[in-house]
Amino acid sequence: MDTEALTGDSTTPRPRALATEAVHAGRDDLAGLGLHAVPIDLSTTYPSYDSRGEAERIDSFAATGARPDGPPVYGRLDNPTTARFETALARLEGTESAVSFATGMAALTAVLLVRASMGLRHVVAVRPLYGCSDHLLGAGLLGTEVTWTDPAGIAEAIRPDTGLVMVETPANPTLAEVDIQALAHSCGSVPLLVDSTFATPVLQRPVEDGARIVLHSATKYLGGHGDVMGGVVACDEEFAARLRQVRFATGGVLHPMAGYLLLRGLSTLPVRVRAASASAAELTRRLTADPRIARVHYPKIGGAMVSFEVYGDPHRVISAVRLITPAVSLGSVDTLIQHPASISHRIVDEGDRRAAGVGDRLLRMSVGLEDVEDLWADLCQALSDRPARTAAGNVPESRPAGR
Ligand SMILES: *Cc1c(COP(=O)(O)O)cnc(C)c1O
Secondary structure, eight states, X not given: OOHHHHHTOTTSOOOOXXXXXXXXXXXXXXXXHTOSSOOOOOOSBXXXXXXXXXXXXXXXXXXXXXXXXXXXXXXXXXXXHHHHHHHHHHHHHTOSEEEEESSHHHHHHHHHHHHXXXXXXXXXXXXXXXXXXXXXXXXXXXXXXXXXXXXXXXHXXXXXXXXXXXXXXXXXXXXXXXXXXXXXXXXXTSOEEEEOTTTHHHHXXXXXXXXXXXXXXXXXXXXXXXXXXXXEEEEOHHHHHHHHHHHHHHOOOOOXXXXXXHHHHXXXXXXXXXXXXXXXXXXXXXXXXXXXXXXXXXXXXXXXEEEEEESSOHHHHHHHOSSXXXXXXXXXXXXXXXXXXXXXXXXXXXXXXXXXXXXXXXXXXXXXXXXXXHHHHHHHHHTTTOOOOOTTOOOOTTSOSOO
């Protein structure tokens, strides 16, 4: 036990637990303001009778990228409501800072532009990634160049102009995991970006394992209700400053209303992720034992995503669900299912998609907060026309799918 805990030294307060931060971080000043709910500042501009003062604020932002003191001059530079969400997310991830964006893809774009603007245009990445991230890197839309490799090949793939190593863990949609600590080690001085959208800070805090940059599609679990798009990068303040400058110049800001909803989403994040994960683990157990299912993917760290491969036609499962919603995206309070080869990973070249383990019979399910028995009943009726593995273990590949 540390002596400060024994002496109760009030200058080093005990760190607050994640569940506590989730409902308090970014809101520490509210009681002093006489408020309980977070105020929403929709201002696009901020009046000032002191243009010399404004000039100084603009110069200081251009020089440092630090959040401006006082009013933010213009809504593309900063916003007090989205800043609360950033503060809270940084606290949950254990980073100095976080910078929010209009979507997850806008966040990844800003990270790539920061590095490319320093002449570091080469990216080393591990598949699978979210379909659009794969496309953004593979198509070189931002003037970057990518080398795809597996975790063991990272050190060898790094070049003098490598600005970033990017992985997703658990990965979308196969839920493949990488050892962040080992990977961070092979990156040397090149920043490692972990897309932690599937894990959330409830299950994984990549910076503690040596990653420098954590990316979230806030559209998913952080928002949690399928009604807000956003992206956020958690990192050290030095990188955050560059990100703010790129965000100011390129304009992919998070709307203040979205910032409000995302901050509200964070307050229930630990509860939602734990409850949905318990159901996902139970569904994983049942699907694994089910002879109609060829293979189940579920990460060691847990979580609310389950992917599985069926015998026969996967499209029939999508058309047969009734309680579960057949839709792309994930992380909402309700359960969603989709066929990655048709939707989320459609944009990835077919050969690359298959090589990354995204087969044509793979279905990806985002488990929500419904009762697990209701979810199981819906899955069972949707799978009822399935060919099944025989008791002898024979695989029914040649049998027709359903009627
Ligand atoms: C959805 C998603 C993204 C992209 O986020 P948007 O908010 O849709 O732009 C990036 N990474 C992962 C893992 C995702 O699931």
